[in-house]
Amino acid sequence: MDVVQKMREAEGFTPTEQELAHTILCLGPRFSDYSIKELAQAAHCSIATIHRLCRKLGLEGMKELKIEMARSLERAQAAGTADINFPFGEGWTAGEVAASIRSVFEQTLAQTQSMLDMDTVEHAASLICMARQVALFTESHNRYPASMFADRLLSVGIDARCEADTERQIRCALLMGKDCVAIGISYSGVSMALERALPVLSERGVPTFLVGTPAAARLNPGLDGYLFVSDAERYQRRITQFASHLAVQYVLDTLFGSVCATSWPRSISYLEKTLPLTRKPGLIDDCSQQAAGR
Known part of the structure; x- marks a missing residue:
């Protein structure tokens, strides 16, 4: 090493x-x-x-x-690894940019996978499967992968929500209890959403997990589990969020897949119930046949 x-x-x-x-x-x-x-x-x-x-x-x-x-x-x-913080520069061709971005993604995924504790992922997944409700607590650009994760949980029959602003997140936290699961997302750990929500969640005994860097975990100790992402991207001196955004998405997708794998029959059953009501006209894909063929 x-x-x-x-x-x-x-x-x-x-x-x-x-x-x-x-x-x-x-x-x-x-x-x-x-x-x-x-x-x-x-x-x-x-x-x-x-x-x-x-x-x-x-x-x-x-x-x-x-x-x-x-x-x-x-x-x-x-x-051939790229600069994660500035993966392209003045005068680069589209082909050079594409190759560099691919390198950033490959580095980020490899580093995040090596840092991600799979026992923690499985523990979080098992609690999510039994939860009355799952809520995401985050802000800024992390709202987008968080909202997508909540939608995916809902698609397999798990009540999940990702409120858009801090005030609504606090109200949501006040309605939660030990039979719920909270997931905070912050690359740096410096987040108004976490600062306000975590004490409320702790007081109410809500199992809480944090998706973020090891530095974020150190700033927010005492939670039920930490799902680490690659910390190679700088907090401020970067052109924009490429690596951190991808790392968060990768962790949430891994967690969602683990949730489905843990409760596969229930997930497929719920999908089958919703398909007749949500399928777009002209699409005849049978979810149960696809699942059986895997």
Whole structure:
């Protein structure tokens, strides 16, 4: 396992060391230009913390860390990986853009899959299958994959909702109980929706899961489970959300598939009941025949 992967997993790291590792990963190629004092200032930590992190990574010090970081970046470039934060630039052809975006997607999916704990996915899926109601708590661009996830749950007979604004989300949280499931979505963990909803959900004993980065989990401790996404995309210095949006969608799709797999007969039965009422004119696909043929 290379040094970048070790820092992403942050196994055995203290919260301060986790923040330091995140700073180093965000710096990327620029890390080689930093002195140990400059890194300590950028990460808001002590020089001693940097030395401790190096030892946990199996390295002698900052100099060796720079060498291993450079090697990791060279391997990524040799594999044809794209810059996740700026995957295209001035004068690029459409073909170059398409190839770079594909690389971003491949990197993001691979990293997210490696970080996603499948036992947590299955635990969340089992609770969702038994829940009286499932509610999504998020804001900004994450509302779109969250809303799609709620629609998909509804399509297999699970009462799910994704309210559009924070006020409605809080009212929804006040109606929930131990027989419900809440899912918060925030890449960074800094979210007004979570800040207001999580205390209400905790007070009411609602099982709550968070989809986000390890940094988001550290900002919101004590939940029932965490579904991690790739944290390679910077919070602010990026052209737009490509990797984070895809990672969230991938996690929610994986969770939805696990829900269906856990309650397959019920899901198919509900689909069969709804098809005559929701099928568009001219379409005669039989859901039960498709499912039986798989």
